[in-house]
Amino acid sequence: MTECELKAQSSKLKARGGRPAATNTCRVCAPLGAVLAFRGIRGCVPLVHGSQGCATYIRRYLISHFREPMDVASTSFTESSTVFGGRSNLNEAMANIASQYRPEVVGVCTTCLAETIGEDTQGMLRDLARDASLPRALFVATPSFKGCQHRGFHDAVGAILAQTAAGGERLRQINLLAGPVSPADLRHLREVVDQLGIPTILFPDYSETLDGPSLAQYAPIPAGGVGLDQLALAGRSACTIQLGAVLEPGPGQVLAERHGVPLHQLGLPIGVAATDLVFNALAEAAGAPLPERLLAERGRLVDAYVDGHKYLAGKRVALVGDPDLVVALAGFCAEIGLMPILAASGAITGRLAEALAAVGAGGAEVLEDGDHQHIGERIEHLRPDLILGPSKSYTTSRNLSIPLVRVGFPVHDRIGAGRILHLGYRGTQRLFDEIVNTLLEHNQDESETGYAYL
Ligand code: SF4
Structure with a gap:
């Protein structure tokens, strides 16, 4: 092993608290992110090029979160496609999708297996594009050994725009x-x-x-x-x-x-x-002012801050999830008097610490490439008053009796995950109320005498 490889391995081990493997991962695979992006195109069927189990896992994960039917096609590699390549599987899958779904477009992404054997998926799709009976295909390479769902999602959005957007005269849009x-x-x-x-x-x-x-x-x-x-x-x-x-x-x-x-x-x-x-x-x-309705929502939110800040002041919070969400939550927590003490993500961006400092939460311990066991150990050590994170944080929350407010992805132990509003004054209002009430409820539950009036 070269010195560089040894250094890379040692920094990975350090990130995982000295463990050689991730336990209860906090990251989901890159093609899942791509499938989510493909679901945002009209008339699109996502197709995962590689092993069937990967597509099943992606479907299961997304269905449990969104509680919606989730058709994800697979080229279903066998032993022989692993050795000789999956061209015939891809051809057959495209023909099957065309006849069964009649989609406007097929969104193709790759599994680790297809990437590891060096499939020229893009070249194969270029050949298939000559067949007018097949739908258009949009392609993104999504090797999960390069990144998680966060990377897969954004890479897919970039690849889709690269393959669809054209130039021309500027429009008012x-x-x-x-x-x-x-x-x-x-x-x-x-x-x-x-x-x-x-x-x-x-x-x-x-x-x-x-x-x-x-x-x-x-x-x-x-x-x-x-x-x-x-x-x-x-x-x-x-x-x-x-x-x-x-x-x-x-x-x-x-x-x-x-x-x-x-x-x-x-x-x-x-x-x-x-x-x-x-x-x-x-x-x-x-070129327009903010509408009165939005300004009124802003005003109500500030009023709620005034009402609730006394229940939050000095409380410490651990944040878990996608890096962009963790940074946004950290800025919000700093704004309302909650002290972010841990910012943990399964993604590896190298930019989390810098982004946290930019939103006034530079004091938080940063954990990238974390798994839920390691994150749980840090939470046990730091003992925050509250966790904001996905349902995967529930085990830690339960074991340590620290309340959890569910945000982001995945939320597998509640219904309505797709209807969780995080953004805007309105989403912040909902989140603020839930945070304050969760802390109040926890205090009430822990109280020996109980009380029904604040
Ligand atoms: S093998 Fe790769 S693509 Fe398949 S489920 Fe695992 S991480 Fe995802």
Whole structure:
């Protein structure tokens, strides 16, 4: 082993608390992120090129979170495709999808196996594009040994824009790349830009495909998503607003480099300060003031801060999840008097510490490439008053009797994960109330006498 390899291994071991393997991982695989992004395209069927188990795992994980049907096709590698390549599997899968689903587009991503054997998936799809009977395919390479769902999602968004957006005369419209947020968050962002009156390509938009109504008849491809015709116009927008603090450079860069669309990168709008930044940027792009309705929501939120701050002052919080969400939550917590003492993520960005410092939470211990066992050990050591994180943090919460407020992905032990609103003044209000009430309830439950009045 070379010196470099030894150093890399030793830093990985350090990140995992000296353990050679991850236990109860905090990261999900890259093609899952890509499948989520593909779900934000109208008429799209995601196809995972590689082992069938990977597609099953992705489906199971997404279904348990969104509680929606989730068709994810697979090229189902066998032993022989592992040795000789999966070209015939890909050809057969595309033909099957075309006849069974009749999609507008197939979103193809790769598993670790396809990447490890060096499949030229893009070249194979180029050959298939000559067959007019097949739907259009959009491709992104998603080797999970290079990154987790966070990376897979953003790489997919960049790859989709690279393959669909065209240049041309500027239009009075903007692109809004919101990141892997909840369907409720997407609906709220749509409501805000509609109120501002600015035509917006909000991408990817799985607010309907992953949180749709009950139907009498099963729809193999759910309604909703951004059409290829709309994506083609993304290169002509006046600007791109990209949400996510640790992205570097992020998918919006594709449009900046290829079509000269100015890119503005901002953190997720959680908290008054962060929401002011994003909503004011949207208002500026729209050339319109913030509507009274949004200002009223802001006013109510500030009023809630006044009412609730005394229950939060000095409390310590551990934050777990996707790095962009962790940074946004840290800024919000710092704003309301909660002290972030641990910021943990399964992703490896190398930018978490810097991004936390930029939102006023530089004092938090930073843990990247963490697994839930290691994160749990740090939480046990640091003893915060509260955990904000996914349902995977429940075991730690239960073992240590530290209350958990569920945010982000995945939330597998509750219903309504797709309807958790995190963003904007309204999402912050919901989060603030839940945090305060969770702490109050915990105090009540722990009290020997009990009380029913504050
Ligand atoms: S092998 Fe790779 S692609 Fe398949 S489930 Fe595991 S991490 Fe994901």
